[in-house]
Amino acid sequence: MSAGGLHRSLALLYPIPARHRRADTGRAEAGQLLGCDDATLSDLVRRGLPATGEPGRERFDSRDLFNLGLYAGTGQSMSEQVFVFALRWMRARTEALLAPRTAAFSARVECDAPDGCGDAPRSVLARPLPKEYDGDLTDYATDPADAGDDDTVVSASPSLGITATLQTRGELLPLRSAGARAAVREFLGADLRWVKLPEDLQADVDLMLDRGVASCASASRWLRQLCVEAGVPATTRMGWVVGMEMVHAWVEIEDTDGVTKVLDPIFALFAAMAPGANPVFRDPDQALRTNRLVPTALAAGEPLARHSCGGRTVPARLTTKILPKVSS
Template identity: 55%
Template structure:
């Protein structure tokens, strides 16, 4: 039976994507996806999956019972160019805001923020502690209202003068707040900074999902042309500091993104102002059609109203849990939704 034209086009795209795939190194592989689930992620038939295996797609197990690393499958699908795979469609949906006008990207925005952590074990171990990063939108001209911290015992209350994190002796911890953000568009004044931003943009990097152990690996940027949010930000910050430009990395959240935790760079420009350079937004926008061109313009610093910063740099975590004085697995839930509009008085 002849294969459908759509299946042939999908196979061709996936094969092209495989040629440029950065495969997860063997020592970091999970092999957490079976063959049937792999076909769903890639949007392909069994014949195409076998072809990909013959062409070198990493897998373990006996023929017909292979298992794959979910990150390999995601990265392969994302850059296949078919437009039909699950990762491509998910990215197109979650990043559709990148098509927004500049005015929409800069306008004041209010979001209801909720971050919760709980021990992943059925029974939490002795001496549990939970730590959460706090939203710090005031770093970017915003504000936080109604900040509340609640622990496993139900003890809740406002936090008066928040630091960068909050820690409680508890198996569970939650932080809620209304977060106000706004964007900013500024020209990069320093010729050296503009040159660095242009050099980075010309590297033609690809954002990929990476194992946690490799997310800060700056060497992957130069040796394989791939980057996570963390490694891209670290690399760009290094370039700035080597040129004598003060720069720090920052982590936080982005409203509406698949992976809510994000990283970017804050630099001190020649005019003395601190400006946000987001090296990964340009990489993301390359996967979505008709995005705002300012997201890819190396001559400007665009901080969108969707950034919610913490006070932490790359390499830190927005959530941590410990039992018996050891780091342990935890369930983390993050929800960032539009804040409800308050009704007008007298309505």
């Protein structure tokens, strides 16, 4: 196979900074993830692909490998193949993006501290709020059953789980505000690439603008900023995506007709990468809220799951499944 695509992608790679790097992938798996042979992998290391360890036994950060493969354009990397499969729903007709959907939701947060869970553990999880978008939440239950619940977040000790049935629906509305349309066009015109980033960098707008690497949080924060600068009231919101188990962020604006509308900058970037994607995702004159969004009360950059123990905040492990339910 030609290594040209991987070489071009490597020239654009934003390497995971050393302070965030984790050597979690060996050579054999790295070659499989990139869809390349051993000689090509060695060549990529010589050209600057970050690695640790002696030659022939290097270890890599899986996020570097994912980001490198995603923009290789070979169709042979695991990240390209996963992306095409995960985003196949973006080819759907507009009516299918808006129609009511039903999904089984489950989420669990646990301590992920490397040294084990400490004293007085507490887990906190954002509550799904589909009613914010004309949806509904039924069969709602927490584990433990007596978890604290203030209708926006749930908390318990030491771990916490939520199960529910979600009803979601989409909405497509004309974007009336000239300022909002201009903001969307400016975003679409920027040379941005979605990449996997460490959690601490995902909401960093300056990094996005300096290096062209975007997460849903940084993209949403910047698009909100562009809207506000254009005189359009705007906020951000965090949530999940049905069928992708993906933590996601987007923008809400108050349009000139008084209606709150959704702008989804990362879905616009995804649509440029997904073969045959419905053009409505990148239409600057339309506000599309797909039926796959599950909102919470949190803003972009706020963690959907938190855990504290031993008197400090520690890493939280969030496991989420949001699976479409088929009517019997």
